[in-house]
Amino acid sequence: MDVLEHAFACPLSHGLHARPAGRLAAEAARYAAEVTLLHEPTGAVANAKSALALIGLDVGGGDRCRMRIAGADAASAHAALGRFLAEVLPGCDEPLTAPPAGPDLALPRSLRAAGVRWRAGTGAAPGFGQGVVVFLDRLPLAPPTGAACVSREQEEEMVRRALAGVRTALEAGLVARPSPVEAAILEAHLAIATDVALAEAIVEHVRAGVPAGPAVARATASFAGRLLAARSLYVRERAVDIEDIGLQLLEAIDGGRPRAIAPVLARPSIVVAETMAPRQFLALDRGHLRGLVLERGGTTSHVVILARSFGVPALTGLAAARADLRAGSEAIVDADRGILVLEPDAVARRHYERRRRAHRRGQERMARRVQAPAVTLDGRRLEVAANVATAEEVEPALALGAEGIGLFRTEMLFMDREAPPSEQEQFEIYARAARVAAGRPVVIRTMDIGGDKPVPYLGLPREANPFLGCRGVRLSLRHPEVFDSQLRAILRASAIGRVWLMVPMVSTVEEVRWVRARLAAARAGLETAGVACDPAMPVGIMVEVPSAALDIARFAAEVDFFSIGTNDLAQYVFAADRENREAGGLHDVRHPVFLRLLAGIAGAARRHGRWVGLCGEMAGAPANLPLLIGMGLDEISAAAPELPALKAAVARCSAADCRGLLERALACRTAGEVGDLLAAFRGRGDAPGLLQRELVTLGSDSASREEAIEEIVEAMAAAGRTQRPRDLEEAVWAREAVYSTGLGHGFAIPHCKCDAVTASSVAVLRLERPVDWGATDGQPVRCVILLAIRASDPDDAHLKVLAQLARRLVHEEFRERLLAAADEEAVLRCLAEELGIPADRTA
């Protein structure tokens, strides 16, 4: 029999790791032929139908490999695998989840100054927590002692039953629709549990006379060991998943008796382990779990992913951590800074208490901003909604402040499958979205598909210009049965919640009338069958084709609402494809001509009493917001992560100012001029005064210069005067490094000019116990005054006031007044009077 070959170099920069190995194994498994992979650099050969065996080859990016195929259907296998290697494999390289963006790996100054004991690690799951140290041991993979080998056939039968049992349990877990994180882990485990090479290895041991239990233990150890020797950290992290499956098999063989895999937590705890399996993490009482320390493993292990999804702070890469720690002692995991603090003292406790308060405040501020409706300074309401593509995205969107779903894209339901989704399948999805939205509107857009999308069952024609061809509603016209099925599903969902129907790519009124006719027929059919639906469901269109954009008056008579799709509209208006390198630059939604069109659409819609929203990418940029407010839109819809910033931006604008801005923008000649106009436009209420109640702290228990500066910077952050407190802190220390700002008589005047400051400020901190500041007169400091100036165009008036404040501090009477002031208000009054700032300018 001939052996067919494919010689290739691994096209994946991260090498042949779990996902691509799994896909290759699945592809190879479709054929009866034997398929093996030779890794030329090492000469090792693996069964290509086993993902584990492939991973064990440790094929790196660029490594030369040879795939060998022999057997009955070798020819077709060879052809298919050739295609796979050329077309599918290169695309399997999704970026491995990167570690959380830039953790600031640095010991806080106050902790360093106080000499706390600490170890450096890598922050893998964000946050910080304190608890007693509890050690966790590795999975108990000792084989069960007991019943001697009955017969090899029976032992083999036990193994097969165990494998089947574990597979069934994992599949059941997946059917129960777990969270995406848990689903990913279950899938990875299922791939291991169904891996042919693993099963073969266990059976081989049994046939050689080893009882089932020890056979599992040996095979598990062997595969895990091979993975632990891999070059790629990602692959090494998978070893613990193999051990997890090994344990499940052992438990199954042992009559289903579960083994103790994790300690019981009785109080707030930091769990420390060399390595951890996902099920061990899940077995820990999360009510008491405050943090994780993993000696080995990186940031892509399943445990870390679970920790992130459950909000448990985690540190990795602390080699031999257990040797440094005593079980039962206190420790703090600070994954934001990548440090582990051992046996924290009062200074450390104060520091983390401050950070806890800051964190809580940030959450509260976010919650307040997010849940309030978006209203301008002069009372104009703008609905801020979210664009989604699945029902699962609705809840997170609401959590970020979405007041509705302005666009529910349905294409995903139709793509990448052999046949269209059934009415029932669609109904369940739309109904879930409507239910979760709890009374907020959900605008469902009918299938928006064109020749460029993978939908084989629709028999889409090959078009020279798919964007100018059969897509959107035009396609629905061609496939009325598919369309009707979607209409019925949407109508049924309209009985569950507030559902609006929207049609894409409409260019003529006839199309709208056709849709309404189909809708009426569908509704009649449902009513006859006694199925409920909303008789007044609003029907609207996407405004993205110029022939509709220029004829709003006529369309207003046919539809209930409009939603402007600026992405495609701009493409058609400028006759430029955004993705086209040559022409893409012409596509600019800020161009005055385009703005005039948008304003015209909005104006016409309002004149005819129709709701008008905007769901293109343009809505997602807070910088564009003043223009959109000026146009008088009823709603904007954008990706959920943008919503908090958008709502905050709305609250800072005055609609009257925005209308004026729009007028000026329409008079510009180029998009560049509009851009300049927007950059210079600052909503009113953007510039607070120098003083604010929250910037005055009395009775502080800070015990060092480092702590005092941390505390006063924290007050700035709490008052919203900086978004980057670490940078502000560093700028203050940069000035301290020149020479101490302790100016004698118990006063210190740290100051800086930096762009981490959002508004120039004066902050005051009075200390219960004076601290050493390295002052010129050697006296400790009782009163700290921070002068923080915004770097970009600082207000000259502010500079004058600060210079004045500095001068006043030279005079004893002023200093005495500040020291004697009874409370925060008194301090503020003293400052305001001295500096001639009118009282109501204290923010």
Next chain:
Amino acid sequence: MTACPTGIAHTYMAAEQLEKTARALAHEIKVETQGSMGIENELSARDIREADAVLFAVDIEVENRERFDGKRIVRVSVQEVIRNPGAVFARLQA
């Protein structure tokens, strides 16, 4: 002349300290500050010509130094002025 590194606080504290101390010692003084707001209370050619003493209380380079050519200049740090203005004045009189 006073000029400190950041030009926000010490420049003006030093100026204030000098003016306060000069008053107490019954001297006439004019202080030019070079800070974040630029040059304020600029010393004119006449001011410089008629001065008995010139003091640079500075931590950085002074702007338009040529104005003082020919005059005897006493140079101290900004910190010294703030900490011990009396001693600084004593040096000027020496």
